[in-house]
Amino acid sequence: MHHPQRRQSQASKSxxxxxxxxxxYAQKLQRREFLATEYFPEKNSIPLSECRTTDxxxxxxxxxxxxxxxILNYRLCRHTGCPVCAGKIATSTRNLAVLFPELVKExxxxxxxxxxxLLPFSTKKVWWRCPTCRYRWKTAVSHRTWHKQTCxxxxxxxx
Numbered sequence: 001m002h003h004p005q006r007r008q009s010q011a012s013k014s015x016x017x018x019x020x021x022x023x024x025y026a027q028k029l030q031r032r033e034f035l036a037t038e039y040f041p042e043k044n045s046i047p048l049s050e051c052r053t054t055d056x057x058x059x060x061x062x063x064x065x066x067x068x069x070x071i072l073n074y075r076l077c078r079h080t081g082c083p084v085c086a087g088k089i090a091t092s093t094r095n096l097a098v099l100f101p102e103l104v105k106e107x108x109x110x111x112x113x114x115x116x117x118l119l120p121f122s123t124k125k126v127w128w129r130c131p132t133c134r135y136r137w138k139t140a141v142s143h144r145t146w147h148k149q150t151c152x153x154x155x156x157x158x159x
Contacts, residue, residue: 103145
């Protein structure tokens, strides 16, 4: 039995897959031009004009020079950009060790984490050891940096 709706559906899918030829994306011409400036041809095996929206592509930030991978559609529709510029990756100037060196001394070695790789306001939960009472507890890095949380045992004894 002939299914014209199914064929039409498959045809429209194949049209929308190639972002560069799809007329539905004509209003996003500026976005295309910006993405072209951050496309990193040396690290990609296909030219940008042949990329599909589902392809994972390497990009090079036009601001800081960071190289990362992202799916074309995420960059196009979700307007994602450089994770370093967005503050999602620790850098040599923005990390726990640089901004909160006093807290690094309280990080438990059992975490197996380098404080230079931790964002200072991360929600990642890690183990801490109080320098006063030696109590160990687990809480988010942001609770120590942003909320100024201290040792819960010392805090309860102080009341």
